[in-house]
Amino acid sequence: MNDNIDLSLLSGVLDEYAAVKGSLITILQHTQDIYGYLPKEAIELISERTGIATSEIMGVGTFYTQFRFEPVGKYLIMLCQGTACHVNGSELILQTIKDELGIDDGQTTEDGLFSLKCVACLGCCSLSPVMMVNEDTYGSLTPDKTKKILKELREAAV
Amino acid sequence: MINLTINGKAIQAPEGATILEAARANGIDIPTLCYDKAVEIYGACGLCVVEAEGIPKLLRSCSAKCTEGMVINTESDRVVQSRKIAMELLMSAHDGDCVAPCQLNCPARTDCQGYVGLIANGEYDSAIKLIKNKIPLPASIGRVCPHPCEKACRRKNVEEPINIAQLKAFAADIDLNKDSYLPDVMVRTGKKVAIIGGGPAGLTAAYYLNIMGHSVTVYDMMEKMGGMLRYGIPQYRLPKEVLDKEIAIIEKSGVKLVNNVKLGKDFTIESLKTENDAVIVAVGAWQSSSMRTPGEDLEGVYGGIDFLRAVIKGNPPEIGERVAICGGGNTAMDACRTAVRLGAKEVYVIYRRTRAEMPADALEIDEAEEEGVIYKFLTNPISFNGENGKLKSVTLQIMELGEPDASGRRRPVPVEGKTEEIPLDSVILAIGQKLVQGDVSELQLNERGNIEADPDWFTTNMDGVFAIGDATNRGASIAIEAIGEADRCAKAVDAYLNNQKMDTRVPYISKRDEATIDYSDRKKEARKTPRVLAPEVRNKNFDEVSLGFTEEEAKEEASRCLECGCREYYKCKLLNVAQRYDIDPSRFQGEMPQQYTHDANAFIERNTAKCILCGLCVRSCREVMDIHALGLMGRGFTTEPSPAFALPLDQTKCNNCGLCVQLCPTGALTEKANLKKQVPLNEEYTEVKVEIDDQQASLLVSRYNGKILRVIPNDEISRNANLTREQLLAKLQ
Amino acid sequence: MRIVIGQGSCGIAAGAEKVRQALLKENINASVAGCIGMCYLEPIVDIYDEDKLTRLVKVSESDAPAIAEYINTGDRSKIENLVVSDEDSEFLNKQTRIALRNCGIINPEKIEEYIEKDGYTALKSCLTEKTPEEVIEIIKTSGLAGRGGAGFPTWFKWNAARQSEGEEKYLICNADEGDPGAFMDRAVIESDPHNLIEGMLIGAYAIGAKHAVVYVRAEYPLAIKRLKNALEQAREKGIIGNNIFGTDFSCDFMIKAGAGAFVCGEETALIESLEGHRGMPRLKPPFPAQSGFWRKPSNINNVETFANVAWIINNGGEAFAAMGTEGSKGTKVFAVTGKVKRSGLVEIPMGKTLRDVIFDIGGGMKSDKPFKAVQMGGPSGGCIPASLIDTVIDYKALGATGAIMGSGGMVVMDESTCMVGMAKFFLDFTAKESCGKCVHCRIGTKRMLEMLERITKGEGKEGDIELLEELCYAIKDGALCGLGQTAPNPVLTTIKYFRDEYEAHIKDKKCPAGECSDLIEYSINAEKCKGCTLCARNCPVEAISGTVKNPHVINIDKCIKCGKCYSICRFDAVVKA
Structure with a gap:
């Protein structure tokens, strides 16, 4: 699938930041915005343009949880792991999502529809338990509500 | 200059100096694992912590600067506790074997992996030297040892263990058939040691004490030295010519041997003690054990070792045509196979359990059967029946296996009312042997009737008198057990003679969890055994059954070794620090952060399972070399130093300068030695100056027994010269 | 009439934007505000008639026509059920708001609304009337301490950075709010970004920094958006950049988005991250005040700390110090969540007790289970038990319990929490x-x-x-x-x-709270069970058997301990032990 990485999409970002010291994380964030993840080819290009070794770039990329190295599904489910969510039963929601989709944290369903990621506190503690799917936040989740949301998303995708 | 106090000692340090620098400049050692002058201070390992008066937090001495009037303690209880836990945590996540399991399971701690590896490389002289660090009778032991090493050998999980014992015999035979290796002995101390008993225990203690510079005399009651090796093991298994040669080397090395003198008749322990500075009692266990079966006093009933001794001395008893041997150990095997060779027509082995439970070596069991021995498993003699005082038959109780007993073996229980009678001419009882107690009446015995000796120090109730081997504590065991005791006893006696204390604490070493080891990537290669005489040939004479390995066979067999023990064992900084503290990492046993790997190029082998994340490899590659071949990947517990995209080193800008390997405090990175098969060896490192591009450059050269094993760039010029190891080696010649 | 809808992240998550769209369809153009902090009542619509406020809570799209009717005709009958109760109003009335003073009230996307609330007057007075030393002195008088967790005196850090030699200095705002359970920093940036900018500029002036940096979590996209917008507007007004307010003080501003690493809340790790590296802490010393961002003297404070600064300058250090206890001055914001009835942001003067926050303001427990403990300070803090509910909110007093003040996360737990x-x-x-x-x-x-x-x-x-x-x-x-x-x-x-x-x-091998699934077992009390079959029908693994109107039984071997039957039973017949 990496054959069709269009590296020209990166030129704007690199023109703006390649020479600005300390910009590696910013460049990687933009790169992920473009491709949905950090393709190897993009990292090599970033290395070439910034002069930062690929080992250092990968070191940074793998340090921060925001970065991904594989494409994600159409829906990226980010399940909040905050304290309030924990106290209000996020564990049960996680189990529900795992059971419904048959994937673990960090995995993508075979049909490429859903990716699941447990994330640090989303800061919507009063609505706990909370998950975000792409840009949308869903709060006060129960197992049934979660199943319903997943079902709706799946239907919307077809 | 700044004035400060470290551990009560007033010292001065230059402005800007760290506490670590000040301490080391004054001979005060503070352990570190992530610190090196070559790179920036990092502060990860937490071992360099010290306590400063008036400062509530522990200070990392690698970064904390000296200040005027500072009062530092580098060894306070709090500091030691902090380091201890740091080491326990580190070792709980360090997946590696310092020492191979074969060596650990050898009662004498013989470096099996070392000599097997050297044999694989054809380095036979080095191999025999290494073996003789622990065993002075390797040709004999190689032939007779039941090899606990092979039981621990992990190759068994691939197919079968390495034939370690036969490899030892192979290397030792080469040595015996040429100008044999003689150990360097130390300057004479003038101390005298007498050893009673010239068996494996006595001879071994004598050999090592002599090397340590003491004058040693061995006294033995028999006409020749060797003890049970000579009088308890048949010729076809251990030709006495081999034993003679090995004893001759011991004698040549300086040990005095006196035969035909008997304790209690010609001398007493006390009398020897007055003439010597120390006495070691190694008299062995020379009395066959009784089965307490009715009829044992009949004519035709013999003790196992008595029978073997009589045959070896050239006057075998009349055993007739039908012979039964009671017992399932190696003595029983020796007895039955000897009986076959004496011409008995029907030879039975009576054993109350099954073949699977027999303590004898499997090969012996098979070979005996090939020679015509008939096994009577699950039988137990209930009476020896005679006529006119002479044995006529044995009545056997038929047994079956019940519940497992304390040893884990299933306990044989009689089958009610089922018996069998076999007509016999003679019976040989090979069920054990014990100390002849009257010989050692001067010494205190334990409840088993053996000499009571301290398990660490081998001391007895008499001052200056030590005891080892079959005669002591738990009684008779295998030769290598006695040899191991003798080696340790020699050190204890040496300490005693020098009025020193000896550290008997077993130093900590790292061991892998056997259950987690994956062998699926190993190619199967069958175990090799030396050719043997055909059964129909060998059962008629006492010629040695085994024909020994050919050189080709030996090398191939030795090459099967999985190399379990760590190559960095001898210079591992991590282990060195770990052994300084009384650690128990099992308290924190848990998941390992990395998979055990075998990633290697021509020079460097990486195994991140052993990595302790000191970061020195990544940092030196970045800060010193500006190559960035390695980076830290991931975060937290599973952080791993690795090239980008997990590429092999060869696909990075790595120029094999070896700096990362040099700085690695443990075995996560190792430099390959100039050997086909890699072996952990105690190499000697020296710095050598050579010319590279008209500039003087430094190389680090390692040698083992004179052979150059590694050439490592050792300064900026040599590291940046991009020369191969062969080119560097050429610079030396 | 002025209609305002609270649109913080959680308001939006609760449906605020949908309500705004629905009102638009009724031709009512509501303006945006940040988060008032009554998170449990979101979405909230505030209707101002002159100064009279009608606050509608838990509004849904379907309420739009009723609201429109009220606005157009003044008929309250259909919205009475939406009007906030007196009890709920107490949640806000009992608070003292300094850091959050504008939150949920002004439009965070309009600098004019901030300026209308005396915004940037503090900065102007500092630049034109006070020396940096005088500013530091005011902060010293106020007793303001770091609100990010450690509670280190702010003036001391500012002074150290001011004293540090070097032309280039950096003022950094730590908005990497990582404590799972705290969200006041997000609320401040989303709801009142100019207050943060003003506080930071005053800090920059005090230490002599020409560069200000905000390190904010990438997980807060709305906060980043509103902060960017605010910076844009401030730049247009000449509040950021060269010669601010015509003085010779210049300061540029930069936003750096974190990429997901809690440790970057630690100041040296934050600096590593700002420089584009792995966020691994550096050894201290040297401290950032001597050698920080790009090895230059740097000062780092958190969002809430800066959010107090403009108020202190305008009202005087003494006014701030008048609130609180001997060792802890001013107010503190808490994010009260968990099993508490009213969850949200609570700003109160130091010196109040935990009981004041959890029971008086928070309304006690949501369920009928008794209060068990409150977790304060997140992963760096600890659990304070019910027996210490009267502990005073004060750095020292909280520290003595083994917990810490922390950044203000307060997660309330009842007896069902293990x-x-x-x-x-x-x-x-x-x-x-x-x-x-x-x-x-x-x-x-x-x-x-x-x-x-x-x-x-x-x-x-x-x-x-x-x-x-x-x-x-x-x-x-x-x-x-x-x-x-x-x-x-x-x-x-x-x-x-x-x-x-x-x-x-x-x-x-028991979990008294009944939470550890490996240590609990479910069974059915035959006397209470009415045989309604509800549990059997809902059991995901068919572990419950029984016939209608007869007591049911759980097959322990099949049960996966999901707790579904326990929560679904209407007769309390399912027993957890």
Whole structure:
């Protein structure tokens, strides 16, 4: 699938930041915005343009949880792991999502529809338990509500 | 200059100096694992912590600067506790074997992996030297040892263990058939040691004490030295010519041997003690054990070792045509196979359990059967029946296996009312042997009737008198057990003679969890055994059954070794620090952060399972070399130093300068030695100056027994010269 | 009439934007505000008629016509049920708001609304009337201390950075709010970004920095958007850039988005991250005040700290110091969540008690189960038990319990929360967030987590508590940075106050709170069971059998302990033990 990485999409970002010291994380964030993840080819290009070794770039990329190295599904489910969510039963929601989709944290369903990621506190503690799917936040989740949301998303995708 | 106090000692340090620098400049050692002058201070390992008066937090001495009037303690209880836990945590996540399991399971701690590896490389002289660090009778032991090493050998999980014992015999035979290796002995101390008993225990203690510079005399009651090796093991298994040669080397090395003198008749322990500075009692266990079966006093009933001794001395008893041997150990095997060779027509082995439970070596069991021995498993003699005082038959109780007993073996229980009678001419009882107690009446015995000796120090109730081997504590065991005791006893006696204390604490070493080891990537290669005489040939004479390995066979067999023990064992900084503290990492046993790997190029082998994340490899590659071949990947517990995209080193800008390997405090990175098969060896490192591009450059050269094993760039010029190891080696010649 | 809809992240998540769209369809153009902090009542629509406020809560799209009717005709009848109750109003009335003073009131996307509330007057007075030393003196008088967790006096840090030699200095705002359970910083940026900018500019002036940097979590996209917008507007007005207010003070501004690493809340790790590196803490000394961002003198404060600064300048250090206790001055914002009835942001003067926050303002427990403990300070803090509910909110007093003030996360727990599970939750967090640099934190937190996992699975053994304690103290002593040094606190405080709960797990293999699924069993009380079959029909693994109107039975071998039957039963017939 990496054959069709269009590296020209990166030129704007690199023109703006390649020479600005300390910009590696910013460049990687933009790169992920473009491709949905950090393709190897993009990292090599970033290395070439910034002069930062690929080992250092990968070191940074793998340090921060925001970065991904594989494409994600159409829906990226980010399940909040905050304290309030924990106290209000996020564990049960996680189990529900795992059971419904048959994937673990960090995995993508075979049909490429859903990716699941447990994330640090989303800061919507009063609505706990909370998950975000792409840009949308869903709060006060129960197992049934979660199943319903997943079902709706799946239907919307077809 | 700044004035400060470290551990009560007033010292001065230059402005800007760290506490670590000040301490080391004054001979005060503070352990570190992530610190090196070559790179920036990092502060990860937490071992360099010290306590400063008036400062509530522990200070990392690698970064904390000296200040005027500072009062530092580098060894306070709090500091030691902090380091201890740091080491326990580190070792709980360090997946590696310092020492191979074969060596650990050898009662004498013989470096099996070392000599097997050297044999694989054809380095036979080095191999025999290494073996003789622990065993002075390797040709004999190689032939007779039941090899606990092979039981621990992990190759068994691939197919079968390495034939370690036969490899030892192979290397030792080469040595015996040429100008044999003689150990360097130390300057004479003038101390005298007498050893009673010239068996494996006595001879071994004598050999090592002599090397340590003491004058040693061995006294033995028999006409020749060797003890049970000579009088308890048949010729076809251990030709006495081999034993003679090995004893001759011991004698040549300086040990005095006196035969035909008997304790209690010609001398007493006390009398020897007055003439010597120390006495070691190694008299062995020379009395066959009784089965307490009715009829044992009949004519035709013999003790196992008595029978073997009589045959070896050239006057075998009349055993007739039908012979039964009671017992399932190696003595029983020796007895039955000897009986076959004496011409008995029907030879039975009576054993109350099954073949699977027999303590004898499997090969012996098979070979005996090939020679015509008939096994009577699950039988137990209930009476020896005679006529006119002479044995006529044995009545056997038929047994079956019940519940497992304390040893884990299933306990044989009689089958009610089922018996069998076999007509016999003679019976040989090979069920054990014990100390002849009257010989050692001067010494205190334990409840088993053996000499009571301290398990660490081998001391007895008499001052200056030590005891080892079959005669002591738990009684008779295998030769290598006695040899191991003798080696340790020699050190204890040496300490005693020098009025020193000896550290008997077993130093900590790292061991892998056997259950987690994956062998699926190993190619199967069958175990090799030396050719043997055909059964129909060998059962008629006492010629040695085994024909020994050919050189080709030996090398191939030795090459099967999985190399379990760590190559960095001898210079591992991590282990060195770990052994300084009384650690128990099992308290924190848990998941390992990395998979055990075998990633290697021509020079460097990486195994991140052993990595302790000191970061020195990544940092030196970045800060010193500006190559960035390695980076830290991931975060937290599973952080791993690795090239980008997990590429092999060869696909990075790595120029094999070896700096990362040099700085690695443990075995996560190792430099390959100039050997086909890699072996952990105690190499000697020296710095050598050579010319590279008209500039003087430094190389680090390692040698083992004179052979150059590694050439490592050792300064900026040599590291940046991009020369191969062969080119560097050429610079030396 | 002016219609305002609270549109903080959680308001939007609760449906605020949908309500705004629905009102638009009724031709009502509501303006945007940030978050008022009454999170449990979101979405909230405020209707101002002159100065009279009608506050509607838990509004949904379908309420739009009724609201429109009220606005157009004044007929309140259809919205009466939406009007906030007097009781709920107390949630706000009992607070004293300084840092949050404009939150949920002004439009965060319009600088004019901030300026209308005396915005940027403090900055102007500093630049034109006060020397940097005088500014520092005012902050000193106020007693303001770092609101990010450690509670270090702000003036002291500013002074150290001011005293540090060097032309280039940096003022950094730590908006990497990582404590799972705290969200006041997000609320401030989303709701009142200019207040932050003003506080930062005053700080920059005080220390002599020409560069200001905000390091904000990438997980807060709305905050980043509104902050960017605010910076844009401030730049247009000449409040950021060269010669601010015509003085010779110049300061540029930069936003850096974090990329997901809790440890970057630690100031040296934050600096590493700002420079584009892995966020691994540096050894201290040198401290950032001497050698920070790009090895230049740098000062780092958190959002809430800066949010107090403009108010202090305008009202005087004394006014701020008049609130609070001997050692803790001013107000503190808490994010009150968990099993509490009214959850949200609470700003109160220091010196109040935990009871004031949890019961008086928070309204006590949501359920009928008794209050058990409150977790303060997140992964670096600890659990304070019910018996200490009257503890005064004060750095020292809270510290004495073993917890910390922290950034203000206050997670309330009732009897159904397992305290060993709570400790495990936080260790899971710190173990995942450990940067991996130092041994004590990297391996120590992992081993603690493994021990806690074993204990909650019923595999704990005698001596585990003591071993945990030993490891805790060693990690506190040996870890390199604050993350590791404080990681044991959740374990130590739960052992201190709930040791019997640990022992129950270890010795009796029981979880008293009934939360550890490996240690509980469900059964049906035959006397209470009416045979309604509801549980049997809802059991995901068909572990419940029985016929209509007869008591049902749970097959323990099949049961996966999901708790569905327990929560669904209408007769309390399912027993958890």
